[in-house]
Amino acid sequence: MKIFKPIKVLLIIGLLMFFNNWLRTGSRYDYQIIFLILGIFILFLLLASWGSFLIQNPKTTIVPKAVETFLVLLYAALTVYQIKSTDIKNAYEYTPVQIDTQIKRMRYYPVKLTKLGYYLENKKETLILYKYEENFFSMLDINEYFPDYFSLVLLPFTLIGLYQFTIFKQKLIKVLFIISLFIISILGVNGLAGPVLLFPFINLFAFLGVVKILQFKK
Amino acid sequence: MSRLKSWVILIVIISFALLVYTFKIGDTPGGVYVDEATVSYNAISILKTGNDEYGMPHPVLFRLFGSYTPPLFIYLAAFTMKFFGSGIIVTRLMSSASALLSSGFLYLFLEKSKILKNRLSIFVVCFFYSVSPWLIFNARLGYETTFAYLLNIVGIYFSYLALKNPKKIILALPILALSAYTAHTQKYLFIIYLFFYLILFGKRFLAKVNRKYFLISLFITILIFIPYLSIIGSPAFWVKNLNFFDPGGSGIVENIILQTLIYFSPKTLFFLLPDIDLQHTIPQISVLYNWMVIPFFTGLYLLFRNFKKLENKFIVFLFIVTIIPAVLSGRFISIQRALPFLFPLILVIGFGIDFFIQKFGRIANVILFSTLTAYSLLNLYRSYFVLFPQERAIAWNWGYDQVAEFIKKNPNKRFLLDNSRNPRNYIELLYFLEYPSDVYQHEVDQVYRNNYYAAEPQIYEYKFGNIEVRNIDWGPDSCLDQIIIGDELTVSDAQMKDHHLKEIYRISDFREKPVFIFYQTGSKPGC
Numbered sequence: 001m002k003i004f005k006p007i008k009v010l011l012i013i014g015l016l017m018f019f020n021n022w023l024r025t026g027s028r029y030d031y032q033i034i035f036l037i038l039g040i041f042i043l044f045l046l047l048a049s050w051g052s053f054l055i056q057n058p059k060t061t062i063v064p065k066a067v068e069t070f071l072v073l074l075y076a077a078l079t080v081y082q083i084k085s086t087d088i089k090n091a092y093e094y095t096p097v098q099i100d101t102q103i104k105r106m107r108y109y110p111v112k113l114t115k116l117g118y119y120l121e122n123k124k125e126t127l128i129l130y131k132y133e134e135n136f137f138s139m140l141d142i143n144e145y146f147p148d149y150f151s152l153v154l155l156p157f158t159l160i161g162l163y164q165f166t167i168f169k170q171k172l173i174k175v176l177f178i179i180s181l182f183i184i185s186i187l188g189v190n191g192l193a194g195p196v197l198l199f200p201f202i203n204l205f206a207f208l209g210v211v212k213i214l215q216f217k218k
Numbered sequence: 219m220s221r222l223k224s225w226v227i228l229i230v231i232i233s234f235a236l237l238v239y240t241f242k243i244g245d246t247p248g249g250v251y252v253d254e255a256t257v258s259y260n261a262i263s264i265l266k267t268g269n270d271e272y273g274m275p276h277p278v279l280f281r282l283f284g285s286y287t288p289p290l291f292i293y294l295a296a297f298t299m300k301f302f303g304s305g306i307i308v309t310r311l312m313s314s315a316s317a318l319l320s321s322g323f324l325y326l327f328l329e330k331s332k333i334l335k336n337r338l339s340i341f342v343v344c345f346f347y348s349v350s351p352w353l354i355f356n357a358r359l360g361y362e363t364t365f366a367y368l369l370n371i372v373g374i375y376f377s378y379l380a381l382k383n384p385k386k387i388i389l390a391l392p393i394l395a396l397s398a399y400t401a402h403t404q405k406y407l408f409i410i411y412l413f414f415y416l417i418l419f420g421k422r423f424l425a426k427v428n429r430k431y432f433l434i435s436l437f438i439t440i441l442i443f444i445p446y447l448s449i450i451g452s453p454a455f456w457v458k459n460l461n462f463f464d465p466g467g468s469g470i471v472e473n474i475i476l477q478t479l480i481y482f483s484p485k486t487l488f489f490l491l492p493d494i495d496l497q498h499t500i501p502q503i504s505v506l507y508n509w510m511v512i513p514f515f516t517g518l519y520l521l522f523r524n525f526k527k528l529e530n531k532f533i534v535f536l537f538i539v540t541i542i543p544a545v546l547s548g549r550f551i552s553i554q555r556a557l558p559f560l561f562p563l564i565l566v567i568g569f570g571i572d573f574f575i576q577k578f579g580r581i582a583n584v585i586l587f588s589t590l591t592a593y594s595l596l597n598l599y600r601s602y603f604v605l606f607p608q609e610r611a612i613a614w615n616w617g618y619d620q621v622a623e624f625i626k627k628n629p630n631k632r633f634l635l636d637n638s639r640n641p642r643n644y645i646e647l648l649y650f651l652e653y654p655s656d657v658y659q660h661e662v663d664q665v666y667r668n669n670y671y672a673a674e675p676q677i678y679e680y681k682f683g684n685i686e687v688r689n690i691d692w693g694p695d696s697c698l699d700q701i702i703i704g705d706e707l708t709v710s711d712a713q714m715k716d717h718h719l720k721e722i723y724r725i726s727d728f729r730e731k732p733v734f735i736f737y738q739t740g741s742k743p744g745c
Contacts, residue, residue, distance in 0.1 A: 104729070108608045120600050133508060137489035140511065142479050152475055163522060 016206050019151035022194060040078065040199050068172060075176055078197055079183060086191035092131045102127065135188040139181065139198075144189045150202060157209030164208040177201050219337050227341045228325065232318060235348035238598075239314035239357040243307060247358065248607045249616030250306050251497055252642040254360035255649040256282045261295035262304045263655035271648070272666040273659035278445045279454050281666060283642050284676040286454040290399040291362035309360030316368040317357030321348045323371045324564065330379065333529045333565070339572035342587060346571070347564045351598060352505035356557060366401035367557045373397055373411075374561065378532055381419055384428035391435040395442040402458045403555045406543040414539050418531070452671035458547075477545045481556055484511050487563070493553045496613035503601035505553060505560070506567070507594045513570025520569045536562035608728050615646055617733040620725045621703060622650030624736065625685065634695060635687045636704035637678060644680040644687040651683075658682050692717060697745035702737045709737060718742040 017023065094102070102121050109117030120126060138144055146155050168174070180197045189195045250258075260270045260280055269275050279286040295309050302308050324347055328340045347353060356364040373394035380387040394411060397404040416423075423432040449455050480486055488511040491499045506514075524530050537559075544556035575583055611617075625633055625647070637643050648658060659667075661682045665674055679688040690702060696717035702709070709719060714737070723736040 105605060108604050108728075117604075120596075133489065137485040137508070137511075141483045141485035143476075143483055143485075146479065147476075152472070155475075155479075163519070166519060 012207060012210050016154065016203055016210070019154045020149070020199070020203065021147065021151055022149040022199065040196065071172070078200075082183065082187065082191060082195075082197040085193055086187040088187055091135060091188040091190065092128055094127060132186070136185040138189045139184045139195065144195070145198070145202060149194055149199065154202075154206045157206040157213070158202055159209070160212055161205030161208030164212050165205055173204075231341065231345050231348055232321065235318060235321060236314070238349060238354055239317060240311065242603075243310050243314070243358055246603060246607045247614040248611035249614035249618065250646065250649065251359070251614050252283070252640070252645055254306055254309060255615075255645045256642075257292055257295060257361045258304065258306055258309055259645055259649045259655070261292050261299055261309070263659070264292065265296040265299055265304070267656050267659065269655075269659055271655060271658060272662055272670065273664075274667050274670045277670065278449050279671070281454070281670065284457070284673065285402075286457045286673065287362065288399045288401055288405060290396065291365050291401075294365070306360050310358055313359055313364035314357045316364040317353050320353070320368045320371050323375050324561070327375050327378065328568065331529045333533075334568055334572040336572055336575045338583075339568065339575045342575065343564065343568040343571055346507075346510070346594070349594060349598065350506055350560070350564070351500055351503050351602065352557070352560050354598065354602060355500060362401045363554055363557055366397050366404045367560070369393055369397035369400055370404055370407065370558050371561055374536065377415060381422065381528060381532065384423055384431050387423060387431050387435045388438070391439045392442055395439045398446075399442075403543045403547075403558065406546075407540065407558055410542050411539055414535060418535055449671050453673035454671035457673050473549065474545055477551070478541070480551055481541050481544060481559070484514065486551070488514070491553055492551045494550055495552065496610055498553050499610070500601045501605040501609045503597055506563070507597060509590060509593065510567050513567045513574065515570070516573050517566035517569030520573060521566055533562055533565050537566065611727055612733065615640070615643065616727060617725050618643065618646035619650045621734055622647055624723060625651065628701070629684065631684065632698065632700035633685045634690065634700050634702045635685065636690055636702065636708045637687050638689045639705060639707065641678040647685060647687065648682065653682060696739050696742050699740035702739060703734055704737075705734060706732050708735070
């Protein structure tokens with residue numbers, strides 16, 4: 001098993017950051033972007049270093065408490081940014097045309113099933129659920145991330161890394177990842193700077209993919 | 219599980235699927251799409267005269283609208299119509315039967331491959347496959363796609379069996395070759411499939427004991443391809459090739475990667491189809507139910523975890539190969555060309571379903587199955603049986619039967635049907651008017667028959683009986699005594715006034731939106 005030295009890990013991270021397209025286009029959003037980039041970068045750095053350790057010791061569960069705390073705090077800050085930079089009302093609002101379509105659709109049901117038509121086409125809760133469904137599947141859509149936010153070059157590494165990620169025993173990163181998925185599925189992917197909460201994880205997966213391939217070659 | 223119990227469950231699944239496939243099949247889809255009309259009309263033409271609409275005797279590829287469609291489905295439709303009568307229901311029912319048989323072959327594949335650990339999972343997977351929106355949509359359309367898909371699956375099934383029993387290759391390749399005679403997608407898929415199949419699994423057929431089976435199979439396949447070989451040098455054979463490697467706005471490689479990502483995206487598969495052709499889509503539902511995304515991801519994980527198993531390798535091979543023709547076939551997503559992908563997709567989902575069935579207890583499984591069935595069928599009812607007939611009626615060329623009725627009632631009038639927004643709509647009138655094919659074959663421009671495989675460009679002007687189908691030429695057309703038939707955009711208010719047109723009839727859809735408007739001409743002063 002090849003153990004990676006910190007300098008090599010940093011080199012890979014540096015290279016991966018080059019393929020983070022959002023870094024180049026992100027500056028147009030607002031002044032907070034510098035802090036955002038810094039936050040994501042540090043978070044990713046930690047995750048990657050940790051990941052590099054984990055990939056060599058997949059069954060380990062030992063994590064320094066201080067690292068864990070810092071990671072959670074940084075993650076919380078990023079979450080606050082994600083929430084603040086997303087217009088949640090907009091994500092669940094129906095345009096007048098959409099409202100009109102829903103009303104028309106209600107009329108397509110047979111008279112006997114008018115109530116069902118109302119439940120499926122016009123009930124407030126159902127409409128919110130449809131919007132949530134849209135957000136959920138947008139979150140799962142690779143095309144939302146590649147190539148707008150990340151270069152296509154990273155894609156194969158990300159997929160390999162994602163598989164690696166699933167076999168880790170380490171719980172905290174997994175929990176943070178699942179929380180991110182949950183938050184983005186509620187907020188949608190159309191925040192001011194995109195689904196930034198997932199960016200560190202995509203980088204982490206790409207990193208794990210690269211490390212796995214380099215290990216494989218050895 | 220006893221044999222009897224298995225049979226009972228299978229019969230219940232098949233009966234239910236049959237019910238869903240055939241329920242109101244004549245009315246939903248709402249209209250008769252031009253592809254359905256042309257297939258039916260040409261099948262009738264072959265049955266009655268032995269020639270297609272252009273007068274070509276027993277073509278190897280059917281010209282239709284210039285697409286040069288592989289012929290097997292049309293010949294089979296002609297044969298079926300001999301016994302069951304002509305009409306769109308016959309060709310649609312052929313698709314229903316194909317879909318049902320594909321479920322049967324899925325069952326056989328799952329039985330033989332033993333990829334699912336719990337036997338109950340086989341039935342659950344077959345059930346959800348049978349009632350999946352993608353299969354139901356294809357089980358109710360009257361052209362070649364579903365039959366080609368069936369042959370594909372049968373070929374895949376035997377090519378899988380051949381990995382364990384090389385004798386089966388004798389059936390596998392010829393059946394796949396037949397699928398190449400059914401639809402364009404399968405024509406390309408056959409080559410791609412064979413190429414990668416032989417690279418990945420071909421070694422076993424080179425062993426001395428197995429070589430003869432492979433050679434026999436190859437010999438039969440070459441025999442099957444003789445008709446194609448006879449026209450391989452003609453432009454008609456390569457007509458759909460123009461779409462291949464069409465890079466669109468970006469480079470070829472980038473285009474292929476982006477297309478692949480869209481086809482593989484869970485959003486495409488489980489939520490919203492990005493296919494811009496409304497005729498291909500069902501409102502508010504994609505090709506599979508949204509909940510299937512969970513077994514899909516689970517299945518993918520399990521598939522790659524045990525990648526070294528022969529069955530898993532074979533499924534990964536199918537997963538990649540079956541999508542290639544769709545990815546390479548142009549810049550727009552066409553879910554119709556991706557239909558062969560449904561089979562490996564359902565196998566991956568099957569892994570996931572099997573995983574959960576094993577995890578949960580009997581009661582939890584019953585509750586989950588009942589809930590998901592109810593939820594799926596409710597979604598299906600909403601999207602396919604309520605929204606689809608209304609919102610996709612125009613895309614399915616609704617209303618031409620009524621146009622034909624009007625024309626039939628006025629046999630002494632001249633008609634001009636505007637085709638500026640639907641250049642292929644002449645076939646709708648031929649089909650609904652039951653226009654005698656032997657008569658039409660003499661009225662159609664003979665250049666198409668004389669240079670049949672030369673892929674002469676289509677001239678979208680048609681004349682048969684008392685009907686012309688073309689764009690309006692306001693100069694002469696407004697002076698002739700005729701009825702112009704068009705949609706809302708054909709004639710503006712100003713044109714109506716300028717040319718002294720009089721609206722005499724209109725056909726509106728379920729939403730009271732005019733679909734066809736009939737104008738009487740001939741009262742323009744100075745004509």
